[in-house]
Amino acid sequence: MTKRVADLLVEMLQAAGVRTCYGIVGDTLNRIAQAIDRSEIDWVHMRHEEAGAFAAAAEAQLTGHLTACAGTCGPGSLHFINGLYEANRNRAPVILIATQIIRQDIGFESIQEIDLNDVFKGCSVFCEMIVTPEQARRKTVAACQAALTKRGVAVLVVPADVANAPAHDEPPYTVHTRRPLVRPNEADLDAIAAILNKSDAITIYAGAGCAGAHDEVVAAAGRLKAPMAHTSRGKDFVEYDNPYNVGMTGIIGGSAGYHAILDCDVLLLLGADFAWGQFYPNNATIIQIDADPTHIGRRHPVTIGAVGDIKATLDALLPRLQQHDDGAFLAVHRERFEKDTATARAETVSGPDAAISGTYLTKIINQHAAEDALFAADDGTASVWMLRHIDTNGRRRTFASLLHGTMAGGMPSALGLQKCQPGRQVICLAGDGGFAMLLGELLTVVQEDLPVKIVVYDNGKLGFVDIEQKAAGLVPLYTDLKNTGGGPLGTQRLKGWRPRGIGADLAGAARSGTAACEGETDAAGDAALTLCVARGRGRNGGLQRPGNAAGQRPRRLGNARREHPLRQASIEFRADLPRTLF
Numbered sequence: 001m002t003k004r005v006a007d008l009l010v011e012m013l014q015a016a017g018v019r020t021c022y023g024i025v026g027d028t029l030n031r032i033a034q035a036i037d038r039s040e041i042d043w044v045h046m047r048h049e050e051a052g053a054f055a056a057a058a059e060a061q062l063t064g065h066l067t068a069c070a071g072t073c074g075p076g077s078l079h080f081i082n083g084l085y086e087a088n089r090n091r092a093p094v095i096l097i098a099t100q101i102i103r104q105d106i107g108f109e110s111i112q113e114i115d116l117n118d119v120f121k122g123c124s125v126f127c128e129m130i131v132t133p134e135q136a137r138r139k140t141v142a143a144c145q146a147a148l149t150k151r152g153v154a155v156l157v158v159p160a161d162v163a164n165a166p167a168h169d170e171p172p173y174t175v176h177t178r179r180p181l182v183r184p185n186e187a188d189l190d191a192i193a194a195i196l197n198k199s200d201a202i203t204i205y206a207g208a209g210c211a212g213a214h215d216e217v218v219a220a221a222g223r224l225k226a227p228m229a230h231t232s233r234g235k236d237f238v239e240y241d242n243p244y245n246v247g248m249t250g251i252i253g254g255s256a257g258y259h260a261i262l263d264c265d266v267l268l269l270l271g272a273d274f275a276w277g278q279f280y281p282n283n284a285t286i287i288q289i290d291a292d293p294t295h296i297g298r299r300h301p302v303t304i305g306a307v308g309d310i311k312a313t314l315d316a317l318l319p320r321l322q323q324h325d326d327g328a329f330l331a332v333h334r335e336r337f338e339k340d341t342a343t344a345r346a347e348t349v350s351g352p353d354a355a356i357s358g359t360y361l362t363k364i365i366n367q368h369a370a371e372d373a374l375f376a377a378d379d380g381t382a383s384v385w386m387l388r389h390i391d392t393n394g395r396r397r398t399f400a401s402l403l404h405g406t407m408a409g410g411m412p413s414a415l416g417l418q419k420c421q422p423g424r425q426v427i428c429l430a431g432d433g434g435f436a437m438l439l440g441e442l443l444t445v446v447q448e449d450l451p452v453k454i455v456v457y458d459n460g461k462l463g464f465v466d467i468e469q470k471a472a473g474l475v476p477l478y479t480d481l482k483n484t485g486g487g488p489l490g491t492q493r494l495k496g497w498r499p500r501g502i503g504a505d506l507a508g509a510a511r512s513g514t515a516a517c518e519g520e521t522d523a524a525g526d527a528a529l530t531l532c533v534a535r536g537r538g539r540n541g542g543l544q545r546p547g548n549a550a551g552q553r554p555r556r557l558g559n560a561r562r563e564h565p566l567r568q569a570s571i572e573f574r575a576d577l578p579r580t581l582f
């Protein structure tokens, strides 16, 4: 059999570490699909390309492996774009094989012709077309290498006639991904240490750049007697086993993180690129260390900005730091954090009319989820509750669209996470708005036989926007969702549980099984769950924004079956507790 460019391309992807390719086949992609089928790469047939990009993004973000998606020319590839923005912003190494019409038709407004380079420029670190069969290997290698080393999305545009052409004997170009260790020079480390050694009111603000540096960051906090706030993206890496933690700041953070940052004399930013300038102190000395030079000083002016990987930098900085003895500043902020935490734990367990509050539900999930569970939340209140109420421990991971801020990522991200971690518990915290956006992917979950647990926060609203509008002094508009309609979801494997009328005791009711919950489980204990969560009721769910007075009636749970057919989602939290929710 003649070896074609399509075969070579797939061979190169596999050699670069690709294990999964998410997409939808058709015309210009068919030849490549054949090659994938002959390879060890697993093809996941999605219902919508956008979901494929979300899934690839999540897989790549978790594993660090290059992960692929592939689309047909024109609209097929175009559909990936939102998920690719998500991937690129999260520095997830994803490659899109964006197939194109044949070369001789390009430039004539041909059917399905789109200038794909133009389209994907804004969401990629590499975007090039394989112009001739002779350059196929070199360009594929360049694309893979860019995604893995620049960390982001590579788009490889492949005209159908190029994919179909015989492969050429090219020199053996291969992907190289070794990375240097980067840290500030000695003089800069001395200057940073001199500032830190002089102050007794230092706060550390740790971001996602602290991944892999937990122990060094905690050691630095101990040396400096510094409270440590963290960004939402830094949560997984520094929140746990950390006696200096004071939580997040910003609109979804708590008062301890907020005050620790605003009240300090010296703020040490470690791998944190928190976007909101108003939450930075104006009169403090700010030292920023970040692996990416473009992050330095872009959110707020800083006194010293230094480029470095956090672990390597702290390894070199720690010996220069004197042990601080005055723990007064730390104690004040830790005390506030402990109070914040106690208040959050004591929040109402259910809403009015026996509706279940989103915070309570999340806390219950937190208690019963596996120690190494992966959580993927939809943008909106589900993300907020996840970030505030799911405890991490160094093994759990939380995923939300925190840089791109897009709806609909929850379920497809969970799909990608489960696909690459088959033995692990994956829990999707879906908004009823976000879930509906890519609802068809529920069928992909079934088709792929993925035991993803999906909890739909069915508040009958675009809840987060509802809060936003109230916070801006507006009467909420266009935020109601009427979750009616059934569609093709009543599949055999998906059965719904709708707890209702269970008041405060969600966990107890859930444990007792179907007696307390309308719905049923299948023999294996797979179950489905949609929960009605309480509406605002004059509270803002703890978000740091004024003026969220709502005073609206909460949604009633009555006649739930007819009103909320979205209850079909799978949930089986614990293998050792079959036929129970939690």
Ligand SMILES: Cc1ncc(C[n+]2csc(CCOP(=O)(O)OP(=O)(O)O)c2C)c(N)n1
Binding pocket: 378, 379, 380, 381, 382, 405, 406, 407, 408, 430, 431, 432, 433, 434, 435, 457, 459, 461, 462, 463, 464, 465
């Ligand atoms: C694709 C997209 N469209 C619109 C928005 C604006 N937006 C942010 S959160 C949100 C509401 C989400 O509603 P839902 O999924 O029901 O979650 P809830 O906040 O109710 O928990 C909207 C409309 C967005 N971020 N992304």
Ligand SMILES: [Mg+2]
Binding pocket: 431, 432, 433, 457, 458, 459, 460, 461, 462, 463
């Ligand atoms: Mg909602």
